[in-house]
Amino acid sequence: MSGPGPDRVSRVGTKSTKGTNSETRILLYYRFTRIADPTAVMLWQRTLCDSLGLRGRIIISHHGINGTVGGSLTAVKQYIRRTREYPGFHDMEFKWSPGSAEDFPKLSVKVRDEIVSFGAADELRVDEHGVVGGGTHLSPAEVNDLVEQKRDTGNDVVFFDGRNAMEAQIGRFRGAVVPDVDTTHDFLRELESGKYDDLKNRPVVTYCTGGIRCEVLSSLMRNRGFTDVYQIDGGIVRYGEQFGDSGLWEGSLYVFDKRMHMEFSEDAASLGTCVHCGTATHTFHNCANGECRDMILLCETCADTPSTAHCGKQACATTVS
Numbered sequence: 001m002s003g004p005g006p007d008r009v010s011r012v013g014t015k016s017t018k019g020t021n022s023e024t025r026i027l028l029y030y031r032f033t034r035i036a037d038p039t040a041v042m043l044w045q046r047t048l049c050d051s052l053g054l055r056g057r058i059i060i061s062h063h064g065i066n067g068t069v070g071g072s073l074t075a076v077k078q079y080i081r082r083t084r085e086y087p088g089f090h091d092m093e094f095k096w097s098p099g100s101a102e103d104f105p106k107l108s109v110k111v112r113d114e115i116v117s118f119g120a121a122d123e124l125r126v127d128e129h130g131v132v133g134g135g136t137h138l139s140p141a142e143v144n145d146l147v148e149q150k151r152d153t154g155n156d157v158v159f160f161d162g163r164n165a166m167e168a169q170i171g172r173f174r175g176a177v178v179p180d181v182d183t184t185h186d187f188l189r190e191l192e193s194g195k196y197d198d199l200k201n202r203p204v205v206t207y208c209t210g211g212i213r214c215e216v217l218s219s220l221m222r223n224r225g226f227t228d229v230y231q232i233d234g235g236i237v238r239y240g241e242q243f244g245d246s247g248l249w250e251g252s253l254y255v256f257d258k259r260m261h262m263e264f265s266e267d268a269a270s271l272g273t274c275v276h277c278g279t280a281t282h283t284f285h286n287c288a289n290g291e292c293r294d295m296i297l298l299c300e301t302c303a304d305t306p307s308t309a310h311c312g313k314q315a316c317a318t319t320v321s
């Protein structure tokens with residue numbers, strides 16, 4: 001699940017949508033490749049999506065494309081075929097997901113400085129093969145092998161969470177380091193803070209939902225002296241599809257759609273706890289104070305009780321009561 005704007009936390013949607021229709025699909029995709037004229041690609045993509053009746057969000061930059069679109073099965077197939085005609089996108093992978101155009105309010109196709117906002121547009125280097133100087137790509141099985149192999153050398157693998165700290169509250173790799181970030185923009189500050197300097201000579205496996213954030217993050221880490229950096233192909237999603245809850249992943253996966261979280265099996269560990277009473281939960285809620293943008297973990301009881309349906313900050317508690 002690596003649609004545009006993973007650094008942006010959506011409010012919980014209230015719109016009800018119909019069940020999955022077998023005639024419609026959502027596509028999720030990204031590709032790092034040099035795009036000389038992002039505006040031309042944006043206009044072409046906008047016209048293409050309009051003509052096919054697709055809705056969703058697409059971001060294009062000099063470094064590539066990141067999109068999520070939904071529509072009829074025929075339309076999304078056409079979209080893939082036409083999009084792959086662009087040389088830089090010819091081998092782009094598309095992840096299929098249940099859903100339709102109705103899951104998006106409209107079509108948005110935009111040019112930005114970055115397809116994932118790390119605030120590192122001038123630093124990131126891409127060529128026709130993708131990001132230059134990123135971490136070594138590992139398949140899920142290779143992640144497990146690396147952990148075994150490094151354990152034998154006495155220099156254990158460290159998992160490094162490439163998501164917003166909030167997402168890690170309900171699930172993360174075993175023993176992972178979770179940087180103190182509210183948005184991906186905070187990573188540069190964190191990496192340069194000195195807090196993680198002890199990891200510079202350790203094997204570090206970065207991970208995020210679908211892999212896109214680690215493409216950038218792992219290259220920023222290598223540029224800052226982290227010497228042995230890896231990333232998981234397909235991110236947590238692919239690792240979980242392969243190993244479920246019997247591998248090194250623990251808990252629920254935060255997802256950027258109305259589901260809010262997903263589990264890989266019935267055995268998923270429950271890592272999150274209600275901010276008010278400590279009951280196990282993996283359900284995020286908007287703070288009851290409409291002015292507050294915080295999303296917090298609340299148990300059902302606290303969420304249903306007006307006096308506790310807030311994030312815990314004094315200002316919000318006062319506003320709500």
Ligand SMILES: [Zn+2]
Pocket residue numbers: 274275276277278279298299300301302303
């Ligand atoms: Zn509670």
Ligand SMILES: [Zn+2]
Pocket residue numbers: 287288289292293294310311312313316
């Ligand atoms: Zn609040």
